[in-house]
Amino acid sequence: MRKRDGNPKTYTRLTHPLVRDSREEPFRRASWDEALDRVARGLERNRGAFGMFSCSRATNEMNYVAQKFARVVMGTHNVDSCNRTCHAPSVAGLAAAFGSGGGTSSYEEVEHTDVIVMWGSNARFAHPIFFQHVLKGIRNGARMYAVDPRRTATAEWAESWLGLNVGTDIALAHAIGREIIAAGLVNETFVERATTGFEEYRALVEPWTLSLASKVTGVPAAAIRELAHAYARAERAQLCWTLGVTEHHNGTDNVRALINLALLTGHVGRYGSGLQPLRGQNNVQGGGDMGAIPNRLPGFQDILDPQVRRKFSAAWGTDLAPHYGLNLTEMFEAMEDGTLRAVYCVGENPAQSEADTQQAVRRLKQLDFLVVQDIFLTRTAELADVVLPATASWAETEGTTTNSERRVQRVRRAVAPPGEARDDIDILCDVAARLGHRWEYPDAEAVWDELRSLSPVHHGMTYARLEEHQGIQWPCPSTDRLEPSYLHGRLWEPDPARRGRPAPFGIVQHDPPVDMTDENYPIRLTTGRRLDSYNTGVQSGGFASPLRRGEYIELSPEDAEHYGVVTGEQVQVTSRRGSVTAPVWVDPALRPGLAFMTFHFPDEVDTNQLTIEANCPIAGTAEFKASAIRIEKLPVATEVPPLTRL
């Protein structure tokens, strides 16, 4: 396995099922019949202690079938996916404010707005084509503000960069809110008509003066004031965020604090004014929409609503329990205490993507039965009892995915899958049949049409219409018309009946990161993505990027000098949970005391051994963005191979 050239381990496609009798044995090749029989037995004996990890990379149709499998075949709402590790707080926060968990505006609107705030988002690298819309907006005269601890490639385009201390987002948002109120820039009509809890909010933010916020966040008072005035005075404004906001132990609170600013100024529910969480995976929006989350049925319909349950019970011919299931984080905790004993993991790699990976691997090993369905033998699949080879949904199957602007688009089969690899839906249906449920889905469209019959927001999206319009944004209740590109226009209705439920201000408190820096762990480590790589690198490692240089611990020039280390030198990086060896990269975009790593090369440097599993109590997302570390020079400065676990 080469590392010097920066290219990570490459994975080869799985071409046939793999099984083994015990985890000590190596895998052996098996027939599909044998593998599926083993899956059926493994799940049957763990009925009542089952969890489904659905896949944010697969189609809506696959996610629909996966959640139906959990709910109908296994009788549990324990179904979730890696949305938990990224944008679950956005969904929770938006749903709490507006009753719907999607971003409120469309990409095109950012081209026709006056102020763009990019908060905790390096979209230039992580969402490059969205950022092209931002650049159009800037060229059309919009002013862009970047809020990020790092002076990123996104911040290079900003009017002003607000380099806040990691984990002080709420303090900054409250100070902006206070300044807007103090300067008399509140959209009073909107606040009065369309929101609740303003007085409480005013009291909440009252202590957050510019000078206090400046001390806590590290952002100069003048810069906070400028952003507050620009945002509030703009005719239209877009507030966009990514994982810098959500991957905290209080991620949902962070999201609520940002939404408060839109409520204060009326920057929601109009063309060009809205809230835009940029989703991290091709179908993380769709997975949630399809009900592959523990608290919602397809179409984001609440499990606790008896009418909704009746509708689905009748359609699926089964009773649905009137309570929420366990989310991904809770499922991992349930593995620990033995109440979750079998997991069906489709296309996820939690052994490398969870915070505190050593703990995640230990918990997965405690399972009685683990089946992994994937296109590669990932680190998670290596822990399984049965591995099922699947198709790559985006190039080998038919179906749909849903993007960050709620646009449902068709994916199509372009190449034939290798070996005996099979479509996810077919595999799930075969396992369901072995457990006594015969589902007839001749093709993906049949699944989609069943979903359309149950989900009002998707009802109007036939495959033919999706093709005709190059994708359609939800909601789309009708087959003969299209809705506006933005959500929640109702909040502007003069008639209270049509306005519906007002949006409540989120009463949330600033709470610093759990993993405190101190004399033993003096450096704040934050994590993120690079332009040419992606998540655990299983996919992006497959192509030869000239930009790729492998994993580094990026330090500010001041810190590099302080520790006496130079670019390329291997150092020991230690947090309270683990320790890795990584080479140094000096990045002048970092401030002293701040370090940056990615998790793209876990086979070389397992960054998530360092991160903390401090979870948001509402959404269950871990605080990937804030760990405390120390850097130690190695006794021999060079020629130390990177840490490997081969």
Add this chain to the structure above:
Amino acid sequence: MTVTPLGMPRRLVEVTLDGEPVRVPEGSTLLDACRAAGKDVPTLCHGDTLTPKNACRLCMVEVEGSRTLVPACSRKAEPGMEVRTGTERVRHSRKIVLELLASSADLSTTPRAAEWIEEYGARPGRFGPDAARLGEEPRIDNELYVRDYDKCILCYKCVDACGEQWQNTFAIAVAGRGFDARISVEHDAPLPDSACVYCGNCVEVCPTGALSFTSEFDMRAAGTWDESRQTRTTTVCAYCGVGCTLTLHVQDNEIVKVTSPHDNPVTHGNLCIKGRFGYQHVQNRD
């Protein structure tokens, strides 16, 4: 398609094309009008996602009252315009332009170039064998795309796509002036030492194959590139949540090239390095 405030609906403008009256929406170019009327006007430097550059001079047409020929790609249709697309003067101009282009650049991979050369009776060889050419070897300095400047006609589309019109990376620009003008990265460095981020949006707009994906370049060199055996399937990118539409060009069950529809509301034909080049994992089959 979605409800957006677009202002007043556009009026129709009537012009005469080769004696036939046609009506086009206000703001349309003469090239738009010609294409709407089914007339085949050749062009190389026109890009449907780019501002017209008027560089190649192939699309020139005659407009009544205009002293010179006008470029159809940029000239807006005006009420009452009388436009002629196939007069002797127009055909002569196109013939000369094709001769100049084909003698100074290698148009062997330019779609339709051979067809136009025949149609307009152009004889690029008449300037002799020592007509001005760069005479350079293709530059292969990374694994994703190849620059073969012998094929470059200096249309500037790649510069615009890399620059302020789309990518805003500004890795490439025009170096030198006059006869010495050429497309280059800073200090004429190899790509890995330049600001290039490998989005491939320059390759997407290149009209001559001067910029080509390594997969296509290698297959052409090996004689295996065969577009008649390729399928084009539209799907959605497998990486981040932006949801870019991809067109996968597949030959013998291998993805050989990735593009994006130019009229797509998410991408407008543009992609990033992952969408453009990050497909290999699917076909790491053994």
